[in-house]
Amino acid sequence: MSISRIGWIKLKQALVIGLAGAFLGFIYTLGSDGFILFYPHLNGLIGGFIMGFTLTLIEIYLFPKFLKKWRFVPLLSIRVLTYLITLTVIMLLVLNISRSQRMNTDFLTALTSVESIDYMLYEDFKYVEFYAFIIALVFNFIRLFSIKLGYGILADFILGRYAKPKIVNRVFCFINITKAQDILINKTVTFYHQYINDILIDITRPIIENNGFIYEYVDDQVVIYWKSLSGWERNFRSFLSDLKKAINGRKKYYLEKYDHHPDFKFAFHEGEVVQGEIGEIKTEIVFQGDTLNTTARIIEIASSDNVLFSESIYNITKNSLEDNKIKSLGRVYLKGKEDPINIYSFAQD
């Protein structure tokens, strides 16, 4: 893999923020320079993009290393300083490269030219700096917020698609990390946390690449869902095989570090749930309903390396899976439910 396992997600974030930066840079130059000249807008677009892109990369790659060592106040000052320095450097670079083009000179001459010095001391320079700084801070907040909500959820959340509860159809999958409890018992809880976190990082990409969303983690279980049923059979197939490939590819790492190779059981079910927001402070997007409960019961009866699913999932996938891979477990009684339901298992190879 040319880009690291989580690198691609981070790169995407940086690109998005870069583009937003470009847009906002353009807005600024629209406001300050009007339509007469072309080059301010080019500066705004390019400058905005590079600022957004670079700062996001710094936030994602550089700061986590510092977070481990520094306390809040020095960290905040470092952050502020880094932002200011980065923004200034980029601005000076962009403006003066473009200036050197216009004046037909080299970069250094442009940088030290009267026009350049004038701009920095007397004109907009400080406003742009301030504007860019505030925007950068706000974007960082938004990025953190988006991570908290979950990938792909921010836009809907802001637009208020979750504010009014409604009934929706979702496919749910509970993924249980089997034998994770062993690590908890035999080793430290910090180790256990790292183990779970490593696994989550590794399975995130297969989930997202197959159109899945992560709902929540509870102990050693992850709950994910899909929004759309159309074409889902393909997602189902490739999700399971992508996940297997991702984990198997890291076999050596897990065995060396944890003495344990992760193993999973899966339960799939689909149906209606109520989707809404709960909580006035600490708002969370929640799903409620029988569908989730049923899926939770199904995973309880699964054993190692099992992929179990309900009748409705069977109906969706039966035509795309080989007959000999699907086995019917018959009508099974689930805890807390009066009527038994049909459960099927799928043999992954």
Added chain:
Amino acid sequence: MSASVMLGSLYPVLADEFGDPVAFINGITIGFFGGVVIVIYELHLFYITKSKFSFLTQLFSKAILYTVTLGFIIIGVISFTRGIETGVGWVSYMVSDSFIMFLFEQDFLVIMIYTMLLLTIVVLTRQISKKMGPGILFNFITGKYYLPKFEERVFLYLDLVNSTSIAEELGSLRYHHFLKEYIADLTTCILNYRGTIYRYVGDQITVSWRVRDNKTDSKPIECFYCAKKNLEERAEKYFDQFNIRPKFRGAVDTGTVLTGEIGIVKSQIIFYGDVLYRNTLIEEKCKADNQELLISEYFINKLDFESPSLKLHGNLKLKAGDNIDLYRWIEG
């Protein structure tokens, strides 16, 4: 709250570029009054809004409201100081030509745009912070739990009585509305007693407090009874709307947990520890013994006060064969 006041005082930094001391004073005064007004708004008008409005709608309406209010403050402060400057009375200045010119041709517009921009940012940050939970945004920014840490925490676990039958009776959508009301009512108390909501699992809420100096205090217990009182006061409302009289049970315990961040595209702060498991056991005992709140001895032992209202209730057997004593609180 503090963010609004802080940004209020940031104003002078901006006013700076006008380069003269009067403007500077204007800036600070505006900033101060603006901050105060916003705080008042936020605390009284918008405190807990059981809002049906989307994030964006709330953002815009607040931003506009604040901008308009601040606009009046700005006009007031500037005309006041200029009135003093020019030696003319306050009111006469306001109708003078130079003031009219200021309003419509000079800096006023720029000031208002600045104001609106800053206010939108303040409101946006506050909205985000509120949605994530007080302190959570802060923790994520500072990376407090980026590396997992051990902490001692008190956990209050609240469970709605008969939630399954309520859910069946109300049906999915109405049950959701009910839960939302129920949780909103509990939240007011949680906020008052400075608890942090850890998570909602259906109808169960877990609230936590940091333990400082190895001493616990009465806040979790007071929070519980505040919530109970809240629900009792609103019993009629619940009955009218949902035909339900909600009641809940609680468990309080304390212990060491590992606190960490988990997940990369969806991050949660997560606690690992025996105390969380014990809490569920304690709550089950509440159910079995028909108690509304049971408190573990670990919590009692660290209490910084003695109280005759705390009575030993009984014993709970834990998985590893240990026993812990449980206490209950006598009201009144």
